[in-house]
Amino acid sequence: MFGEEELVKIHKERATLISYIITAAFGLVLARLWYLQVYKGETLHNYSIQNRLRKEVVWAPRGLIYSRDDQLLVDNIPRFDAILTPQFLLDKEETLAKLAKILQTDVASIEAIIKKNSNQARYRPFIIKKNISFGELAQIETQNADLPGISVDTFISREYRDKEIGAHLLGYISEISQVQLPKLRERDKTEYRLGDFIGQFGIEEQLDKYLRGENGHEFVEVDARGRRKRYINTDNLFKGIEDEKPLSGMNVKLTIDRDMQIAAYKALEGKVGGVIAVDIDSGEVLTMVSRPSFDPSQFSRGLTPEYWRSLVGNKEHPLRDRNIQEHFSPGSTFKAFSAIAAFEQGEIDEHTEIHCNGTFRLGRKVYHCWKKGGHGPVNLIKAIRESCNVYFQKTANRMDIDDISKYAKAFGLGSRTGISLPREVSGLIPTKEWKKKRYGQEWQAGETLSIAIGQSYVLASTIQMAISYAAIANGGKIYRPFVVKDIYDSEGELVKTFTPELLSEVQMKNPKTLKFVREGLFQVVNNPKGTAFYRRGQGILMAGKTGTSQVKSASADKIYQRCENMDYESRHHGLFVGFAPYDNPKIAAAVIVEHGCHGSSAATPVAEAVITQYMKKYQPEIYLKNLDKDKEIKDSWIRSLRASQPAEPSDE
């Protein structure tokens, strides 16, 4: 046996060998360094000083966005920025004077920009003037030799052809900020870099991975002043380096119709609100417009502080989308679901008559109908047509809130519709259990009365209302609304196509329920006593329901105060939800006009404009036929009502 020390000793030979190996290895490294630093030192030194190989990103063209009628909505357009690299700026005064002349500005303002950027490294270029004209571009390029340190940066600007129209739907792209960078890298498992553009809102955000494409790169030789010299391909040193072409993003075709968008935008002129329209038999979203709006192109070019302030400082919040990212009390538009619940539960039938004298007293509280003096005897159709609060409150008083909620939820309210757009709100349909959880309190009977007329806790977005009314029209089918029809690659090959998705179908116990509710909704628009009769349009045979959403609950003495006399912030929101044509439903639309006071005067014309545009374009034959039908209806009313007083262009 060996002792420990002998063991170490017999391995000494190998230890010595290892020390030779190590010395030889480092000798090899030193020899290589000698080769690079002494033998090739001059050459490589020259490369580093005079010739610089720069790897430049070649941005992938982002995919284009088309409407359902193949009109280009979002395009890419080349733009140019004048940039300056301080490191290469020689003869500062002379250069800046020349530059100022070209850009038609003064040296002082250029100096100010330089000063503002003086805290960053001198090799980093920064922008002197954004979006220069072709004339300025040509001058800078031709005088290149006299403008050391000045160059032109080309970039592809994202242009939204209809500017503010549908901005909330299309969204915008902007540079990834320092704050977003780590979060986005984590979320998408993609190595984004600072300055990469990414969709931040709407379709641009939702479909970013399709639209984005893959950036390529090219190797450019630049001289000591940072100016591009030529493309690399000949030199031995750079053998094996290859450019990589960018991969264009995919093109997207939406379900949206451009002409309807324009019609909707015009109809919302001067209003604050949103409109959404869906195809009844598929859930395709045809229109989605929110106003006030913004110009998404501004974001891709880099927002000017002034524009940003104008958006953020605006009290009407142009950046907010009113259709899927906001919810409201649906007001009387909710009565359709109160009616369905009561009818299905057998609380009422088409003959049930309830007397409305203008008020309904429950305990110590008095509930008012919007019509002073009341509607007199009211049946279901009249209740919907004239939006009688007392009818629905008296009915609801005999019902359990959870039964009403059950039907509202079955029609898609109270949960997200699942539209493929970011940040959809869920709305709210209250239940006893919900209240217990949320407030720790029992449900109060009086609360049911408020819910029945769409006030208090109940909240819904326009997309939810449109989908639920579409279901009333199509016999209870709830479709998932969607905005993207097809995705094509840059060669035009179809990559992905989206088909309607039937989420659920409401099973009606009573086959008459929807028939009478629809009849009521038809009379709202087409009966002289209906709340929307005076905004019914022509040739569309619309059915629907107006609604008023109370912004602040009014005290008893102010209940009949004229809305227009209140201060703006306290005015009610006006709503309208409807579908058309009544006898062969194709399209459903929902409108909210914030502080618009009345559903009839503020919201109905918007739906009418959108639906009319739809009918003219997509159902021209039915439209023509309906023009005649419309006339017949009108004539018959004129005949029968000649003697009697027509209803006021009323509230509710």
Add this chain to the structure above:
Amino acid sequence: MNQTIVQFLKRYDFSFLGSMSAIFLVGVLNLYSSTHADTHGGLDLLYKSQIGWFILSATVAIAISFINPKTFERFAYFGYIGTLFLVLLVLLMGKVGMGAQRWLVVGPIRMQPSEFMKLGLVLALARYFTKVYPERQLGFKDLIIPGLIMGIPTVMVVIQPDLGTGLLLLFIFSMMIFYKRLKWKTIVSLGMIGLVSGVLMYNFGLREYQKKRIHTFIDPYEDAKGSGYNAIQSEIAIGSGRLFGKGFKNSSQASLSYLPENHTDFVFAIFNEEHGFFGSVFLIILYLVFFMRLIWLASSVQRFFDSVLIIGIMSIFFWHSFINMAMVSGLLPIVGIPLPLMSYGGSSMLTFGVGVGIATSISNSRNFFN
């Protein structure tokens, strides 16, 4: 009392800590120089956290230097199993996360267990070689169990996937079996087998796209075209330094952002650009002194375990240094292996601290107990 302290200081071996500090000092100045311009990307403050890591690592080294070296032997397998477990943990978590993962996150600290795995391997091999026929020359059969000790963690890091670290484990293993008197006959046979099977595989076993894939597999985070570009920029950086370099903070390659990762894998290129050939000679001498001192210690200790352990620790740092320098200067393909004490990185520095602590402890045990 004073006498005792003086006695203690005289006997305490400061050479390893001194070596570590000297290389670190060069390293942190170089790190500062190569990143100071990057105010935009936020790398300009990296040197501060590097100093923090050094303080931690030096403290760990000093703490370990007071441990009786017999303890290392007692806990050798435990250390191996422990680090193996951490590597396994990362592997499982990586699988759950649906992607490659090398990091283990414990609160605010991100660790790379594969760094510590190298120490675990060295400990286990040292223990095994000491216990099983320590006097015998190694033949083929004697390599089976040590081969398994090395093979298990190697396979695990390779499927992480981190082929670079896998190769390092293999190299460390090779140097240790060489020290443990692997028979020349076996060395020649192994060499022949490796060479022939490699050539055969490359020429007949692999298709063109697979050959290409091997290159990218070596480091999946670097595409082939990208790494070709990096290698050339690295050579330009080194060569342009010539004999005396461009001077501190004057690297144009780094400041122009031509060199990616100039704070981790490519620090040596920046150092060469700024300090030239003579600077590199100085730096390489610093490393060589450290390695020679370790080899000398390995041949002069009384316990065989200590001797093998020191050789193992030395191999870890030697292979790291050599492969990094060779890759940056274009002798080897680009694989992501950092230069000890020069590249930015906490786990790597901490491993170095532990190694220095063990070496100091072993060296002190000679001086104190003699």
